[in-house]
Every structure is written in structure tokens, then in C-alpha cells.
Amino acid sequence: MARDLLDKVLVREVDGRVMWGRLVEVEAYLGPDDLAAHSRGGRRTARTEVMYGAPGHAYVYFTYGMHWCLNFVTREAGVPQAVLVRALEPGPEVGRCSGPGLVTRALGIDRALNGAPLAPPDLYVVDDGAKRRRVFVTRRIGVQGTGRWEKRLLRYAVDSPSLSRPLSRGPVRRKRVKTL
DNA sequence: ACCGCGATGCCCT
DNA sequence: GGGCATCGCGGTA
Numbered sequence: 525m526a527r528d529l530l531d532k533v534l535v536r537e538v539d540g541r542v543m544w545g546r547l548v549e550v551e552a553y554l555g556p557d558d559l560a561a562h563s564r565g566g567r568r569t570a571r572t573e574v575m576y577g578a579p580g581h582a583y584v585y586f587t588y589g590m591h592w593c594l595n596f597v598t599r600e601a602g603v604p605q606a607v608l609v610r611a612l613e614p615g616p617e618v619g620r621c622s623g624p625g626l627v628t629r630a631l632g633i634d635r636a637l638n639g640a641p642l643a644p645p646d647l648y649v650v651d652d653g654a655k656r657r658r659v660f661v662t663r664r665i666g667v668q669g670t671g672r673w674e675k676r677l678l679r680y681a682v683d684s685p686s687l688s689r690p691l692s693r694g695p696v697r698r699k700r701v702k703t704l
Numbered sequence: 705a706c707c708g709c710g711a712t713g714c715c716c717t
Numbered sequence: 718g719g720g721c722a723t724c725g726c727g728g729t730a
Contacts, residue, residue, distance in 0.1 A: 551722070560722070562715095571715065588723045589712025595722090608722060625723050666722050688723095705730080715721085 525598045526552040526607045526680045527659055533650050534612060536631040543631050545612025545621050546654070549681040549688060551664045553595070555605040559670035563604035574639045575604035582647060584628070584638040591625030592634045596642060596649075610665070610679070613686040623688040657682040660691050 535544045553561040555575075562572050562585065574583045575597055583595040583606050595606035612621035612630075619630040628634065633647070642648050661677040665688060668674055681687055 553722075562722080567716085569716075585722085586714060587721055589714075589721090591712095591723050593722065610722085623723065664722070707727105707729080709726090709728105711724095713721105715719105717718090717720105 525596075526550045526678070529596070529607060529649065530659055530680060530682050531654050531656050533615075533652050533654075534609065534631070535644075535648050535650060536633065537645050537647075538632045543618050544615040545618055545627070545631070546615075547609065547649075548613050548684040548686050549611035549679070551608040551610055551680070552678040553606050553608060554678070555599070555603060559673045560664065560667040561604070561606075566604075568604075572604060575606050577601055577639070580642050582633075582637050582640045582642060584633060584635060586635065588625075592628040593624040594628050594633050594637075611681075611684075611686050611688045613684055620686075622686050626688075657684075662691060665689055 529547050529550055532547050533544050534547055555561055555563050556566040558564055563575050568576060571585060574581055578601050579597050579599055581597045583597050585593055587593060594609045597606050599605045609627055610624050612627055614621045621627045621630050637647055640646055660681050662679045664679045
């Protein structure tokens with residue numbers, strides 16, 4: 525799901541204004557077994573509740589005292605997995621989206637959209653037929669102290685100047701970045 | 705280029 | 718009360 529979302533367009537409409545950006549960087553969080561996921565160990569709290577619901581809905585959480593992060597719930601009810609939206613190539617009139625906190629700030633996404641369906645008119649994804657670029661996979665950003673999970677290649681990105689962080693240090697080298 | 709750190713508040717133990 | 722799926726700034730190279 526994370527891989528398939530790349531190069532598709534995230535659209536946000538608010539007060540009749542249409543904003544969009546192309547998805548270039550996402551991360552998969554694989555539920556109870558994934559020690560880096562909010563739903564690790566099957567945690568089911570007020571915050572994680574929407575991940576236990578139907579797929580195709582937004583999971584929006586607040587972090588570091590100031591940032592909202594947008595996720596897509598991906599699996600059937602009862603399986604709390606999600607894809608974190610980390611970066612977009614911004615459309616016209618949309619500010620920089622090179623990081624999960626910037627994505628939500630640029631598109632006006634906050635707690636009000638937690639649990640919202642990913643469907644018009646508020647927030648949705650469209651396939652505009654753009655050519656799919658080569659997909660790179662790396663370790664997830666900001667994931668530490670989770671044993672093997674911090675090494676797993678669950679960050680999916682296309683090579684773009686709008687990434688939150690480079691695919692690897694220096695020029696992209698085949699040896700350090702797994703290609704699909 | 706890399707590193708350290710402060711801001712700021714909710715979540716969960 | 719500690720930590721956090723972050724960001725931008727200011728310092729050192």
C-alpha cells in the first residue's frame with residue numbers, strides 16, 4: 525500500500541480552496557508486532573482507536589508539542605496498520621511539504637480530520653496517471669531502540685528534492701538504498 | 705555538511 | 718513524569 529501511494533496526488537479542500545501535493549515519501553507501520561508503531565503490542569487507546577477501524581480513513585496524531593502527523597489506515601477493521609505521509613511535492617500555492625509536520629501544516633490538517641474518510645470533499649487521493657518513478661526503500665526516520673524494527677526497510681520514497689531527508693548520505697548509491 | 709538543542713503538549717505508565 | 722513517527726535555528730567545520 526505504501527509503495528502504491530507514491531506518485532499519487534493527495535488533495536485537501538478547505539473552505540472551497542483546493543490544495544494538493546504529490547506523495548513522494550511514506551512509511552509503513554505494521555501494527556502489533558511493530559515495536560515502532562503506536563499500536564505496538566496491540567495497544568488500543570483513545571489515540572490509536574481509528575487504526576482499529578475501517579481502512580481508507582485518516583489517522584491524525586499530535587507529536588512534539590506542536591506537529592500533526594497524517595496517516596492512512598490501510599487494513600481491515602481490527603488490524604491496526606497505517607501509512608505515515610512524510611513528504612509531498614507541493615502543488616501551486618502550497619508551502620514546503622518536506623516532512624510530516626510540514627505536510628499537515630501546509631494542507632491545514634489537524635485533529636479535526638482524525639477518523640475522517642479519505643474521500644471527497646475534505647481529504648482524498650487521486651491517481652492522475654503520472655508516470656511512476658523508481659521506488660527506493662530505506663529505514664524509517666526517527667525510529668530507534670526498537671531492535672530489528674529500526675533496521676527494516678519500511679520507508680518508501682521516490683527520488684525527489686521534496687523529501688524530508690535524503691535517501692542516503694551523498695549521492696544515491698545502489699549499495700545503501702534498496703530498490704524495488 | 706553535520707550536530708545540538710529548545711519549543712511545546714499530549715500520550716501513556 | 719518521561720518520552721515522543723518533528724522542525725528550524727545557530728553553532729562548528
